[in-house]
Each structure stands twice: as C-alpha cells, then as structure tokens.
Amino acid sequence: MQITRAFSESLTTYPMYTWTVLGATTSWVLMEAPSPIAFAIVYFRSDNAFKPVPLILCGMYLFHYVYRSFIYPFRMRGGHKRKPIVTGLVAFAFNTANGWTNAFAITVLAPHLLSTDWLTDPRFIIGVIVFAAGWIINQQSDAILLKLRKPGEGGYKIPEGGFYRWLSSPNYFGEIIEWVGFALAAWTVPAWVFAWFTGTNLIPRSFSNHRWYRDHFSEYPKKRRAILPFLL
Numbered sequence: 001m002q003i004t005r006a007f008s009e010s011l012t013t014y015p016m017y018t019w020t021v022l023g024a025t026t027s028w029v030l031m032e033a034p035s036p037i038a039f040a041i042v043y044f045r046s047d048n049a050f051k052p053v054p055l056i057l058c059g060m061y062l063f064h065y066v067y068r069s070f071i072y073p074f075r076m077r078g079g080h081k082r083k084p085i086v087t088g089l090v091a092f093a094f095n096t097a098n099g100w101t102n103a104f105a106i107t108v109l110a111p112h113l114l115s116t117d118w119l120t121d122p123r124f125i126i127g128v129i130v131f132a133a134g135w136i137i138n139q140q141s142d143a144i145l146l147k148l149r150k151p152g153e154g155g156y157k158i159p160e161g162g163f164y165r166w167l168s169s170p171n172y173f174g175e176i177i178e179w180v181g182f183a184l185a186a187w188t189v190p191a192w193v194f195a196w197f198t199g200t201n202l203i204p205r206s207f208s209n210h211r212w213y214r215d216h217f218s219e220y221p222k223k224r225r226a227i228l229p230f231l232l
C-alpha cells in the first residue's frame with residue numbers, strides 16, 4: 001500500500017514560512033555541509049590535530065558528516081519534502097557552530113584527549129562502541145527507507161525489517177545513540193550539547209512520524225513504538 005503525504009502536511013515538523021522553499025537535495029547539502037567544513041577548518045589548524053585521540057574523534061565526526069552531507073542527499077528518491085529557507089538558515093548556523101565548537105573543544109579545550117591514556121579509559125572505549133552501534137542502526141534504517149521507493153516513485157509505505165520491527169523511526173534512534181557515543185568518547189561540553197540537541201530535535205519528530213503512520217495505515221503494526229524499543 002502506498003500513501004502520499006500532502007506537501008503542507010509534510011511541513012508540519014517545520015511550521016514556518018512555507019512560501020520560500022529549497023529542493024530536498026540542495027537543502028540537505030547546504031544545511032549539512034557547514035558541519036564537516038567548519039570542523040575540518042578548525043581541527044586541522046591545531047597543533048594537536050595529529051595526536052591519536054583527537055584524530056580518532058575527528059575520524060568519527062567526519063566519517064558521519066561527509067556521508068550525510070555529500071552522499072546521502074543524492075541517494076534520496078522522489079522526495080517532495082522541500083524545506084523552508086528559514087529552516088535551512090537555522091540548520092546552516094547550527095551546523096557551522098556545532099562543527100566549529102566540537103573541533104575546538106577536541107583540540108584545545110580538553111587536555112584529557114591529548115594523552116594516550118584516554119585510549120584505555122572506559123568512557124572512550126564504550127563511547128566508540130556505542131557510536132559504531134548507532135551508526136550501523138542509522139545506516140541500516142535509512143537504507144530500508146531509501147529502498148521503499150522505486151526510481152521516480154513518490155508516496156509512503158510501511159517500512160519493514162531491521163529495527164523497524166520495533167520502531168517507527170529507528171534511523172533517529174541510531175542517530176541519537178551515535179552522538180551519545182561520541183559525547184562519551186570525547187567527554188567535552190560541545191559533544192554533550194550536540195547529543196542533547198539531537199535528542200530534543202529527533203524525539204518529537206519520531207512521535208510525529210509514529211502518529212502519522214498510525215493515522216494513515218490501519219494495518220500499522222500495533223507493537224511498534226516511536227523511538228525506544230518496547231517503551232516509547
């Protein structure tokens with residue numbers, strides 16, 4: 001079964017000025033690219049850039065964001081969900097500040113990251129594992145969503161498989177886990193602020209997605225939760 005989401009309805013999570021909009025791919029690149037670019041500019045100007053721990057954290061951040069900014073937007077199919085320019089500008093500003101502050105914190109503000117002792121700290125080890133687990137869940141879930149449409153097709157279907165067995169928005173679940181893992185591994189204020197922002201941004205969106213699926217698909221699996229398996 002395939003259902004189309006009205007253009008105005010698709011903007012309910014962005015309740016702003018719908019009269020000026022950007023195409024989906026363009027807006028993704030413009031919104032996300034400032035994050036890895038700002039991060040790389042600040043990071044590689046530091047004398048600490050090639051110390052082991054900062055380098056691993058830099059790799060984690062750029063690994064995620066180079067994909068999200070320059071590969072993911074070109075994999076989307078049939079998206080009609082255009083974004084208001086105001087939303088794009090807010091995301092542009094947030095991502096620039098986020099990339100800048102995280103790179104600055106890792107290379108300048110966090111002396112604990114400059115010693116190789118941090119490599120064996122439980123926060124770092126658990127954080128890297130949690131980040132990797134979140135990345136796998138996010139990638140697998142996004143891949144399931146992106147395959148739902150054939151080339152040139154629009155509309156919405158019920159996603160199945162992977163973490164969709166339990167959740168309506170497992171891609172958001174994975175994303176939140178990823179940045180909590182990064183915050184654990186980096187143990188800096190900007191990293192925790194980013195994890196918090198990711199949660200406060202994506203949890204309400206997962207509730208709205210969940211409600212939408214339940215309202216539009218009578219056969220929607222009853223056991224599926226919005227964002228937290230078996231609970232929420």
Ligand SMILES: NC(=O)c1ccc[n+]([C@@H]2O[C@H](COP(=O)([O-])OP(=O)(O)OC[C@H]3O[C@@H](n4cnc5c(N)ncnc54)[C@H](OP(=O)(O)O)[C@@H]3O)[C@@H](O)[C@H]2O)c1
Pocket residue numbers: 010024076077078079080081138142145146148149155156157158159171172175197198201202
């Ligand atoms: N760190 C953060 O704060 C943050 C913020 C936003 C997003 N992200 C990440 O960016 C990625 C994409 O986010 P998003 O909000 O754009 O995800 P989304 O709303 O789930 O949509 C992702 C793609 O799948 C399509 N799609 C969604 N549901 C579908 C369905 N039921 N049937 C067919 N196609 C469907 C969408 O098409 P339409 O565009 O036509 O709906 C879009 O192309 C996720 O991995 C998310 O975690 C992170």
